[in-house]
Amino acid sequence: xxxxxxxxxxxxxxxxxxxxxxxxxxxxxxxxxxxxxxxxxxxxxxxxxxxxxxxxxxxxxxxxxxxxxxxxxxxxxxxxxxxxxxxxxxxxxxxxxxxxxxxxxxxxxxxxxxxxxxxxxxxxxxxxxxxxxxxxxxxxxxxxxxxxxxxxxxxxxxxxxxxxxxxxxxxxxxxxxxxxxxxxxxxxxxxxxxxxxxxxxxxxxxxxxxxxxxxxxxxxxxxxxxxxxxxxxxxxxxxxxxxxxxxxxxxxxxxxxxxxxxxxxxxxxxxxxxxxxxxxxxxxxxxxxxxxxxxxxxxxxxxxxxxxxxxxxxxxxxxxxxxxxxxxxxxxxxxxxxxxxxxxxxxxxxxxxxxxxxxxxxxxxxxxxxxxxxxxxxxxxxxxxxxx
Ligand SMILES: Nc1ncnc2c1ncn2[C@@H]1O[C@H](COP(=O)(O)OP(=O)(O)O)[C@@H](O)[C@H]1O
Ligand SMILES: [Mg+2]
Numbered sequence: 001x002x003x004x005x006x007x008x009x010x011x012x013x014x015x016x017x018x019x020x021x022x023x024x025x026x027x028x029x030x031x032x033x034x035x036x037x038x039x040x041x042x043x044x045x046x047x048x049x050x051x052x053x054x055x056x057x058x059x060x061x062x063x064x065x066x067x068x069x070x071x072x073x074x075x076x077x078x079x080x081x082x083x084x085x086x087x088x089x090x091x092x093x094x095x096x097x098x099x100x101x102x103x104x105x106x107x108x109x110x111x112x113x114x115x116x117x118x119x120x121x122x123x124x125x126x127x128x129x130x131x132x133x134x135x136x137x138x139x140x141x142x143x144x145x146x147x148x149x150x151x152x153x154x155x156x157x158x159x160x161x162x163x164x165x166x167x168x169x170x171x172x173x174x175x176x177x178x179x180x181x182x183x184x185x186x187x188x189x190x191x192x193x194x195x196x197x198x199x200x201x202x203x204x205x206x207x208x209x210x211x212x213x214x215x216x217x218x219x220x221x222x223x224x225x226x227x228x229x230x231x232x233x234x235x236x237x238x239x240x241x242x243x244x245x246x247x248x249x250x251x252x253x254x255x256x257x258x259x260x261x262x263x264x265x266x267x268x269x270x271x272x273x274x275x276x277x278x279x280x281x282x283x284x285x286x287x288x289x290x291x292x293x294x295x296x297x298x299x300x301x302x303x304x305x306x307x308x309x310x311x312x313x314x315x316x317x318x319x320x321x322x323x324x325x326x327x328x329x330x331x332x333x334x335x336x337x338x339x340x341x342x343x344x345x346x347x348x349x350x351x352x353x354x355x356x357x358x359x360x361x362x363x364x365x366x367x368x369x370x371x372x373x374x375x376x377x378x379x380x381x382x383x384x385x386x387x388x
Contacts, residue, residue, distance in 0.1 A: 003195050004029035004052075004163060009061035011047050021047040022058070023219035032193040038206040038242065039216035045199040048216075049165045052197060053088055054081040065162055082111060087161035089152050091168040095140040101127070101151050102136040108159040126154035129188055130181075146177040153185065157194070166198040170205060182208060203243050207231060215239045237288060237374035245290040245368065247337045251278070253285045260312070260333040261286060274310060279378045280369050287369040287377060293338040295366040298328060298349060298358050305361035314360035319352040328352060330360055
């Protein structure tokens with residue numbers, strides 16, 4: 001039994017050309033589960049939430065909450081927002097300016113006619129949960145952005161709804177507050193166990209909060225998986241790029257080995273040769289290796305990287321101090337890549353400067369390899385066809 005069931009949800013907006021904001025999207029959410037919709041701006045996250053809330057009229061599909069059908073386009077069912085037991089927390093805090101914090105948090109309780117005494121307790125509990133108990137008699141204009149957002153969070157939870165929808169609620173906060181409110185939200189969910197759909201374009205937020213992540217692309221779900229699997233085994237290059245594997249190296253088979261594709265050698269020959277074999281099926285002659293900055297290692301040009309590593313000559317473009325590491329930009333055969341070079345025990349990286357020639361290398365199994373269609377062929381998992 002799933003708590004929230006979305007089937008074939010489609011929402012189009014008129015225009016030239018018409019936009020398909022949500023495209024035949026289906027998703028089942030378990031009771032108490034925290035689902036994160038992750039994707040770039042314009043991929044349909046907000047529209048999906050608004051359809052769940054009853055704020056949009058979808059073109060196709062059905063949605064049920066528990067045993068309640070709240071949307072069924074064919075059956076002409078579309079319950080209004082106040083008939084759905086849903087709480088909402090949006091990016092713009094949208095607090096009522098003329099109401100105190102207490103009245104703002106209590107608003108959804110009043111619309112649900114919760115008795116006064118019980119409402120009072122719930123308001124105080126909700127305010128306590130987000131550290132706003134001391135602010136109950138203030139007006140929104142007397143609060144900082146972070147405080148306003150925490151009040152909005154308390155308001156979304158106060159009525160103890162069946163489902164709470166979050167639309168990028170942390171993205172207007174400064175970095176420190178964002179981490180703090182994120183941690184509070186995570187703790188709250190563990191304590192209260194509400195079902196949540198949380199929208200963000202921030203991968204670290206998604207990884208931290210989600211029981212499962214739905215990576216969205218153009219109104220569809222590209223991958224639906226646990227944070228671990230999305231992180232370790234992004235199914236497509238699109239997902240890999242979105243989940244921090246920002247480095248991309250196009251590679252082509254050359255003789256018994258591989259060459260960096262796209263960049264012909266000085267003598268007009270194929271690209272820079274790369275020593276040895278990669279864990280890629282024989283059937284593939286071109287792949288793109290995707291790699292996280294922390295998996296791209298740097299060493300002095302005259303030093304030899306370990307045998308399991310794939311070494312590439314690189315030139316330093318920029319190196320920024322990051323405390324225990326350096327954030328380094330290098331070019332490798334014309335591609336710009338990022339390396340996160342640890343400083344602990346390796347102070348060498350502190351002296352990197354623009355124009356310097358170094359060796360970049362990565363362990364062959366630290367990369368994930370994608371075929372010409374952007375589908376994962378090998379890497380990070382006992383992928384079926386490796387070596388076949
Ligand atoms: N009210 C609207 N009218 C026309 N197009 C819209 C409207 N709302 C959203 N869209 C379009 O639908 C697509 C998805 O938008 P949205 O759901 O807001 O994406 P996200 O929240 O992921 O940034 C975009 O192409 C956007 O321009
Ligand atoms: Mg949005």
